[in-house]
Amino acid sequence: MSWVSVTQPNGFLLCFVSVFMVVYLGNCVNGIPVVDLTHVQDSNTIFWPGNPQFNFTILYRGLTDGGYWYESNAIQTPEHGGTHVDAPSHFAKDKLRIDQIPMSKLCGPGVIINVKEKARANPDYRVQVSDLKVWEDKYGRIPDGAVVLMNSGWSDKYPNKTLTFGTESVNDPSTFHFPGWHEDAADWLVKNRNVNVVGVDTPSNDYGQSTTFDAHVILATANINGLENVANLDNIPEAGSTIYVAVINLQDGSGGPARVFATNLDNSVNAASFSTSFKWVLALCILLTLG
Amino acid sequence: MSWVSVTQPNGFLLCFVSVFMVVYLGNCVNGIPVVDLTHVQDSNTIFWPGNPQFNFTILYRGLTDGGYWYESNAIQTPEHGGTHVDAPSHFAKDKLRIDQIPMSKLCGPGVIINVKEKARANPDYRVQVSDLKVWEDKYGRIPDGAVVLMNSGWSDKYPNKTLTFGTESVNDPSTFHFPGWHEDAADWLVKNRNVNVVGVDTPSNDYGQSTTFDAHVILATANINGLENVANLDNIPEAGSTIYVAVINLQDGSGGPARVFATNLDNSVNAASFSTSFKWVLALCILLTLG
Structure with a gap:
């Protein structure tokens, strides 16, 4: 059990890591916005x-004998x-x-x-x-x-x-x-x-x-x-x-x-957007830890 | 600082959360395999x-006067x-x-x-x-x-x-x-x-x-x-x-x-693949924490 030994920083660190994971996980799983x-x-x-x-040809657009609407087209394109x-x-x-x-x-x-x-x-x-x-x-x-x-x-x-x-x-x-x-x-x-x-x-x-x-x-x-x-x-x-x-x-x-x-769009491995997430999570963790 | 107070479980938990995050983060950032x-x-x-x-027409395929290779085609498709x-x-x-x-x-x-x-x-x-x-x-x-x-x-x-x-x-x-x-x-x-x-x-x-x-x-x-x-x-x-x-x-x-x-493919919010990741990370953390 030598990996972590001080209680106080742990509380903050654990909180930070957890919140970061949740935020990160939330972004990933949705995969959206696109x-x-x-x-x-x-x-x-x-x-x-x-x-x-480019050519767009309407093959059919209207009601069918079957009573349902139907649209279908074909294209020609380089x-x-x-x-x-x-x-x-x-x-x-x-x-x-x-x-x-x-x-x-x-x-x-x-x-x-x-x-x-x-x-x-x-x-x-x-x-x-x-x-x-x-x-x-x-x-x-x-x-x-x-x-x-x-x-x-x-x-x-x-x-x-x-x-x-x-x-x-x-x-x-x-x-x-x-x-x-x-x-x-x-x-x-x-x-x-x-x-x-x-x-x-x-x-x-x-x-x-x-x-x-x-x-x-x-x-x-x-x-x-x-x-x-x-x-x-x-x-x-x-x-x-x-x-x-x-x-x-x-x-x-x-x-x-x-x-x-x-x-x-928010999942950056690069400095710019990573630092934005980082700051946001840091602020939240300070609030949570002090609260 | 009341959020976390016991040292020993913290070490494991921190380790778990960190490793999980790294594994999860790794999958997300690559976004691949596809x-x-x-x-x-x-x-x-x-x-x-x-x-x-469906029709595929070769417009050009071969060396050009400019000395470079060139291929270009056009398609017709419904x-x-x-x-x-x-x-x-x-x-x-x-x-x-x-x-x-x-x-x-x-x-x-x-x-x-x-x-x-x-x-x-x-x-x-x-x-x-x-x-x-x-x-x-x-x-x-x-x-x-x-x-x-x-x-x-x-x-x-x-x-x-x-x-x-x-x-x-x-x-x-x-x-x-x-x-x-x-x-x-x-x-x-x-x-x-x-x-x-x-x-x-x-x-x-x-x-x-x-x-x-x-x-x-x-x-x-x-x-x-x-x-x-x-x-x-x-x-x-x-x-x-x-x-x-x-x-x-x-x-x-x-x-x-x-x-x-x-x-x-491994980032599941659902029971099946989540539980696979979970078991893998749990095993790694037990090893790391005991090591």
């Missing part, structure tokens, strides 16, 4: 120029539009296609890289290694299995094509101006961290002016999944969430529409 | 007769095929369409109703209220927000149409034989519990011989989401998981393909 990070899929969905149109995944096979030969990516590689701790001010000043901004270092200085090492997303503030422009592509010539990629990942930052993530997904709130992991799609090639070659046109990144913390990138399970797909959402 | 409950979407995907075909959601609007006028269902209503505690033996003996079996009571006797009250799924063992037959529909005449629903929900059980869930999703590992929430689709109508009228052709239910516990039903965010959709998966 923040949806997905744009709606419809005829306004943004695709890269050259793709066929893989790469709206909030969608890029499988590694999209930009690298013989790398994983959608149905070959296990669901465990399509989720992980959310790492949100905020470059909104820089992107506002320069629509050709590319996320630098230094932006990743700023995040790590604040929240600790980028966790294994992370879903690393650029928040450039661009999702507010969606689905306005002129604003999103940064040009009036929305069918001419040579005129595009929107932020993305610098190849050095993609390369640094591949070589130095072990992440599951790298994505953006713009139409491409490479910035609008790219012609060689270096970030795409670097990530795909390393079998890292891409994610584009993510929504609502202002509604989740920069660290501490869990993000799920639930792409349709498409055989042979090089990508596909995904439902992307964040959970565990 | 069990995928989704069939692959391809040309073998099972749709109800009368639907247009909403209701493979592992997919039925929005309430599918069977009830003016009820929620896909894009109107918040993500928080597409997830919840997994409640798996095992009727495999009954369905093996009778392919027309319908889940009864008594089957729900058996689950509740074992694991406690069906939690608020639950995702309640019938496990009839049917997903092993997928995507074989003859076996799945239980007939050689796979285009004639009057010959279909597969299990589903009895209207009384659907009605009981609507009136007595507060669930988010009701689903099956067969092609329809109503059994194969249904002509009036009563379970569909009852659930849709109550704005409860349906889920069909779920896979791998044998790979998750009957209680204690969290299930996400991540359907594509389809504007005006009456349904849509979904990526369905379970997490928190």
Whole structure:
């Protein structure tokens, strides 16, 4: 019985640990609230120029002979539009296609890289290694299995094509101006961290002016999944969430529409949100212990 | 400082609570392993007769002039095929369409109703209220927000149409034989519990011989989401998981393909898996405290 020996600190510690566990457990078990990070899929969905149109066909909508209401539709959609995944096979030969990516590689701790001010000043901004270092200085090492997303503030422009592509010539990629990942930052993530997904709130992991799609090639070659046109990144913390990138399970797909959402919004292993919980629990415990 | 006063039990209790917290916390933060409950979407995907075909079109696959590999495809698919959601609007006028269902209503505690033996003996079996009571006797009250799924063992037959529909005449629903929900059980869930999703590992929430689709109508009228052709239910516990039903965010959709998966496989609030964790932690604490 040498593990604990002083009574008074024990009372406080036991109280602290118990309350912390209850608070933590409560958050986990509900798993909810959930923040949806997905744009709606419809005829306004943004695709890269050259793709066929999205199409929604009503197959039936009305009362049936059986007396019950019935609605049913069909869709036509290219893989790469709206909030969608890029499988590694999209930009690298013989790398994983959608149905070959296990669901465990399509989720992980959310790492949100905020470059909104820089992107506002320069629509050709590319996320630098230094932006990743700023995040790590604040929240600790980028966790294994992370879903690393650029928040450039661009999702507010969606689905306005002129604003999103940064040009009036929305069918001419040579005129595009929107932020993305610098190849050095993609390369640094591949070589130095072990992440599951790298994505953006713009139409491409490479910035609008790219012609060689270096970030795409670097990530795909390393079998890292891409994610584009993510929504609502202002509604989740920069660290501490869990993000799920639930792409349709498409055989042979090089990508596909995904439902992307964040959970565990208060369950942080990182400094920022952890410290908030910590302070709250500490205050409660002081009250309980003194009471 | 009256809250705790005896030293010896404290040492054990503190140890227990701490270890439990660490174990619990470890499970939560990783949020992984994940069990995928989704069939692959391809040309073998099972749709109800009368639907247009699923189609996968290769738009590009090969080296580009830019020197990088590129793959891109497009799909055509009815909403209701493979592992997919039925929005309430599918069977009830003016009820929620896909894009109107918040993500928080597409997830919840997994409640798996095992009727495999009954369905093996009778392919027309319908889940009864008594089957729900058996689950509740074992694991406690069906939690608020639950995702309640019938496990009839049917997903092993997928995507074989003859076996799945239980007939050689796979285009004639009057010959279909597969299990589903009895209207009384659907009605009981609507009136007595507060669930988010009701689903099956067969092609329809109503059994194969249904002509009036009563379970569909009852659930849709109550704005409860349906889920069909779920896979791998044998790979998750009957209680204690969290299930996400991540359907594509389809504007005006009456349904849509979904990526369905379970997490928190050891984080149970229910008797069964909780007691397993409890025993494991208890044993470890006895060891630590005596050591």
